[in-house]
Amino acid sequence: MISVHNLCKRFGTVQAVDGVTFSAADGEVTGLLGPNGAGKTTTLRMLYSLLPADSGQILVDGEELDADNHALRSRLGVVPDAKGLYPRLTARENITYFGRMQGLEKDFIAQRIEQLSSVLGMEDLLERRCDGFSQGQRVKVAIARALIHQPRNILLDEPSNGLDVMSNRALRQFILDRRAAGDCIVLSTHIMQEVAALCDRIVVIAAGRVITSGAPEEILAQSGESTLEDAFVTLVGAAAEGLMA
Numbered sequence: 001m002i003s004v005h006n007l008c009k010r011f012g013t014v015q016a017v018d019g020v021t022f023s024a025a026d027g028e029v030t031g032l033l034g035p036n037g038a039g040k041t042t043t044l045r046m047l048y049s050l051l052p053a054d055s056g057q058i059l060v061d062g063e064e065l066d067a068d069n070h071a072l073r074s075r076l077g078v079v080p081d082a083k084g085l086y087p088r089l090t091a092r093e094n095i096t097y098f099g100r101m102q103g104l105e106k107d108f109i110a111q112r113i114e115q116l117s118s119v120l121g122m123e124d125l126l127e128r129r130c131d132g133f134s135q136g137q138r139v140k141v142a143i144a145r146a147l148i149h150q151p152r153n154i155l156l157d158e159p160s161n162g163l164d165v166m167s168n169r170a171l172r173q174f175i176l177d178r179r180a181a182g183d184c185i186v187l188s189t190h191i192m193q194e195v196a197a198l199c200d201r202i203v204v205i206a207a208g209r210v211i212t213s214g215a216p217e218e219i220l221a222q223s224g225e226s227t228l229e230d231a232f233v234t235l236v237g238a239a240a241e242g243l244m245a
Contacts, residue, residue: 001026001184002047002153007056016042018208020056024201025185026152031199032188035236039208040188044157047186048078050144062154068073074102077151079142079159087131090121090140095148102149109148116144119177121170136167143174153184160191172197192229195222202228211239228239 002024009017017039025029034040043094045051047058049065060067063072085094092113099109117123122140125133130141139159147154156175160168178185189195195202196216203213212222212235223231 001059001061003057003059004043004047005057005059005201007043007046007058008054009039009046009051009167010054015055016208017046020205020208020210021122022203022210022213024038024153024184027179027182028200029175029185029187029198031080031195031202032186033190033195033202033232040205041157042208043205044080044155044186044188047079048076048155049073050080074149075151076155077149077154079139079154079156085133085138085145089130089225090127090129091133091137091144092126094141098145099148104149105162112148112150113144116147118143118209119174122234129137135162137211139163139171143171152182153186155180155186157188158190159161159187160194165205187188192232195228204232206236206239209239211235 005021007020020043021041032040032043039067040229042051046053060072060075065072088096095113099112113126117126120143122141122144125137125140130138133141143159160171163171172194175185175187187198199216201213201215202219204211212219214222216228219228219231220226223234225231225234
């Protein structure tokens, strides 16, 4: 479980994140939605300690997270917006490298790679260098790398960007499987079909603030709209008018 309380981050004169508060439960997919520049990626980067928060609190499984708490950080599996694979290494070598950084033994890493490659359908990629991989192939390696240490809290920042239809379907099924296994999943996405298909709860951020949150049906009821896309546009538009008033 991940809980965020009054999280704030400023860059110079820009208040990128302004008091964000939400919770993501085990066995659920929590969607983090918002227009470009809303503060979603900044929030996620603070969640996995890439950026320090100016103020606020992040709890992972009830314990406060900070950059020096490596044991607690290891409970997170992160697929960031910048996939960051080493192009001269093979897929197997990329995944193994991250497994070793997590302190895992070689035999366990090899076993996990076989498991993950089977689930993600990437057996034919393992011995190939990542240079020249398609977007879908890079995403598969990034997910395997993030989950090599069996984390129960998974952060996904727009993982389906650039994926073809088949890769996207496989990704969605993988997320549903992890939800069924009881994992806590935070998913940042712009694709409303993904939200409708995957998310148990939705957190909508605009101008660095949470403007609403709830189950999909609650979001629809709040907006008075019949689709999540229309609800999103209505709620973000209303928030923008309020902020500018």
